[in-house]
Amino acid sequence: MDAPPENHFRSRPGAIRAWENVLHWLFRGATYLVLLCGGLVFGQIVWRGAQTVFTTRAPFVNVAFFTEAPESLHVFEYQGQKQELGDRAFNAFKVAHPDAKDVKDESYVYSAGGIFPCIVGTVLLVAGSMAIALFLGVSSAIYLNEYAHDSALVRFIRLAILNLAGVPSIVFGLFGFGMFVIFFGWNVSLIAGWFTLAFMVLPVVITASEESLKAVPKGFREGSLALGATKWQTIRQNVLPYALPGILTSSILGIARVAGETAPIMFTAAYVVRDKLPWEGLTKASDFFFQGVMALPYHIYVVSSKIPQNEYTARVQYGTAFVFLLLVALIASASIVLRSRLRNRYKW
Amino acid sequence: MPAAISPTMERPSAQPTAPALAVSAAGTAASAAARTIIDIDHVDFFYGPSQALHDVSLKLDEKKVTAFIGPSGCGKSTLLRCLNRMNDLIDGTRVAKGSIKIRGVDIHGPQVDVIELRKRVGMVFQKSNPFPKSIYDNITYGLRLQGVKDKSRLDAVVEKSLRGAALWDEVKDRLHTSGLGLSGGQQQRLCIARAIAVEPDIILMDEPCSALDPISTSKVEELIHELKKQFTIVIVTHNMQQAARCSDQTAFFYLGRLVEFADTRTIFMNPANPQTEAYVSGRFG
Numbered sequence: 001m002d003a004p005p006e007n008h009f010r011s012r013p014g015a016i017r018a019w020e021n022v023l024h025w026l027f028r029g030a031t032y033l034v035l036l037c038g039g040l041v042f043g044q045i046v047w048r049g050a051q052t053v054f055t056t057r058a059p060f061v062n063v064a065f066f067t068e069a070p071e072s073l074h075v076f077e078y079q080g081q082k083q084e085l086g087d088r089a090f091n092a093f094k095v096a097h098p099d100a101k102d103v104k105d106e107s108y109v110y111s112a113g114g115i116f117p118c119i120v121g122t123v124l125l126v127a128g129s130m131a132i133a134l135f136l137g138v139s140s141a142i143y144l145n146e147y148a149h150d151s152a153l154v155r156f157i158r159l160a161i162l163n164l165a166g167v168p169s170i171v172f173g174l175f176g177f178g179m180f181v182i183f184f185g186w187n188v189s190l191i192a193g194w195f196t197l198a199f200m201v202l203p204v205v206i207t208a209s210e211e212s213l214k215a216v217p218k219g220f221r222e223g224s225l226a227l228g229a230t231k232w233q234t235i236r237q238n239v240l241p242y243a244l245p246g247i248l249t250s251s252i253l254g255i256a257r258v259a260g261e262t263a264p265i266m267f268t269a270a271y272v273v274r275d276k277l278p279w280e281g282l283t284k285a286s287d288f289f290f291q292g293v294m295a296l297p298y299h300i301y302v303v304s305s306k307i308p309q310n311e312y313t314a315r316v317q318y319g320t321a322f323v324f325l326l327l328v329a330l331i332a333s334a335s336i337v338l339r340s341r342l343r344n345r346y347k348w
Numbered sequence: 349m350p351a352a353i354s355p356t357m358e359r360p361s362a363q364p365t366a367p368a369l370a371v372s373a374a375g376t377a378a379s380a381a382a383r384t385i386i387d388i389d390h391v392d393f394f395y396g397p398s399q400a401l402h403d404v405s406l407k408l409d410e411k412k413v414t415a416f417i418g419p420s421g422c423g424k425s426t427l428l429r430c431l432n433r434m435n436d437l438i439d440g441t442r443v444a445k446g447s448i449k450i451r452g453v454d455i456h457g458p459q460v461d462v463i464e465l466r467k468r469v470g471m472v473f474q475k476s477n478p479f480p481k482s483i484y485d486n487i488t489y490g491l492r493l494q495g496v497k498d499k500s501r502l503d504a505v506v507e508k509s510l511r512g513a514a515l516w517d518e519v520k521d522r523l524h525t526s527g528l529g530l531s532g533g534q535q536q537r538l539c540i541a542r543a544i545a546v547e548p549d550i551i552l553m554d555e556p557c558s559a560l561d562p563i564s565t566s567k568v569e570e571l572i573h574e575l576k577k578q579f580t581i582v583i584v585t586h587n588m589q590q591a592a593r594c595s596d597q598t599a600f601f602y603l604g605r606l607v608e609f610a611d612t613r614t615i616f617m618n619p620a621n622p623q624t625e626a627y628v629s630g631r632f633g
């Protein structure tokens with residue numbers, strides 16, 4: 001009988017192995033902590049927001065929250081029963097019950113009704129700033145990547161773009177206020193908000209567009225130029241279509257993120273409250289651009305810090321935050337769908 | 349030194365019908381004598397500070413296949429890309445001295461629109477670069493840019509070009525599928541078809557077979573034989589057998605200088621320059 005061969009590969013415990021384990025668990029722990037934070041943030045907003053947004057009775061969605069303007073909430077006791085009614089319902093109630101005329105109520109601003117004007121305002125802000133940022137951003141990315149030769153000026157422009165990306169949002173807000181609201185005399189308006197948000201997202205759009213343009217193989221350009229195409233024909237036919245999925249995805253994601261910023265719009269576009277919806281009461285078409293709007297992030301800011309806090313305002317806060325998250329998720333998933341559609345069309 | 353050899357003039361003529369090649373445009377159209385179509389005259393070329401071509405002079409004949417050979421970095425591709433000014437795309441490049449004339453016109457002259465030049469001087473690249481469009485759209489790309497919309501004319505050009513590129517029988521049933529679905533060799537022939545669809549004068553080929561297998565290579569080489577009936581072809585190749593098989597004339601470059609230019613037979617059988625002999629016999633490069 002031969003003895004079993006000696007095992008040269010047996011594990012040798014020691015400091016190095018112990019250190020390996022420690023680091024492994026450190027890295028793993030750090031990763032799980034991120035998951036925990038994310039879960040807590042989302043969990044809290046979804047859990048508390050869902051109580052406002054969804055109801056227990058059919059249609060199970062708080063329709064008024066999505067379709068009505070904010071109102072004050074009146075809380076009072078009538079014939080031994082506690083009532084919570086919005087402005088209009090409260091007035092109707094008083095008409096229906098003349099004896100309730102002198103009932104003692106406590107009112108809480110913005111805690112009844114819905115956030116429809118804020119949703120509309122945010123959608124308008126996002127759409128307009130997206131159009132401006134895409135136009136300016138893609139144009140300058142095309143210039144930088146396709147037309148410009150390497151020079152001191154171009155390097156300086158790139159540096160400026162990098163710096164622009166690092167500017168805090170409140171500074172953009174102040175810039176927009178000074179430039180558009182005061183100097184151009186646009187007042188607090190949609191168009192001032194559009195340009196402020198667009199300038200803020202511009203670095204993202206330019207960088208993303210340049211990366212996407214760079215990813216288009218050189219052979220597409222050379223092949224086209226060698227057939228006697230002009231530069232623009234080449235870009236239009238043989239470069240842009242293939243860069244478009246990347247440009248749109250990154251840009252839309254960037255814009256969705258910027259749409260969540262409060263600081264750039266608080267001086268330039270957002271009203272605390274506005275009775276009219278943006279398409280109501282316009283005397284001429286250009287008025288549309290020069291009106292302020294309500295917006296979701298600013299509304300959250302107002303109801304969480306500018307009015308007395310209580311259980312009733314908390315509902316609106318979390319409800320609004322929840323809807324806002326939904327909206328951003330919607331924009332992001334739209335961009336992903338768009339990308340996969342375009343990718344299938346322009347594959348190489 | 350290699351540059352001392354004057355390559356263009358005292359070339360022994362391989363074709364019995366061709367008289368000694370005095371370069372005159374007049375009176376030769378009807379005869380079988382080859383006419384100069386590209387006249388490269390003492391060209392110095394720079395990439396920024398580094399000189400890639402030193403005093404290169406060459407006269408290429410119409411409807412002939414001319415091969416540029418030489419080791420990597422010898423300037424043969426650079427010279428080829430000068431002929432349709434593709435080098436314009438690279439920052440800091442310039443022809444510092446000399447001139448390149450095509451049919452007597454200096455292509456760097458102020459009256460020359462590079463777009464028009466490239467319509468007349470087509471190019472096939474080392475890495476086949478079909479556009480991610482259908483085969484049909486690939487072929488019609490150049491014509492459509494010129495504003496041709498007539499469907500029947502486009503159809504005719506597609507068939508003619510694909511037949512010209514010996515690809516018609518293989519793809520005629522799938523003209524509207526992506527050009528990227530073709531094999532490597534087919535893709536390269538598609539690129540050739542795309543180049544001849546705009547009916548250029550001259551076709552430049554930059555190592556067109558370097559990424560192809562031997563069978564595809566031989567197909568492209570046969571194609572080159574066919575194409576020279578209609579087009580002047582300049583081909584850069586690393587493959588000496590290829591140069592020997594499919595070119596009429598061969599120019600050997602080394603370190604940015606033209607070492608020797610002569611009929612392909614002469615270059616391979618009886619080169620005048622010892623460096624050429626060393627290279628074509630495989631002793632270096």
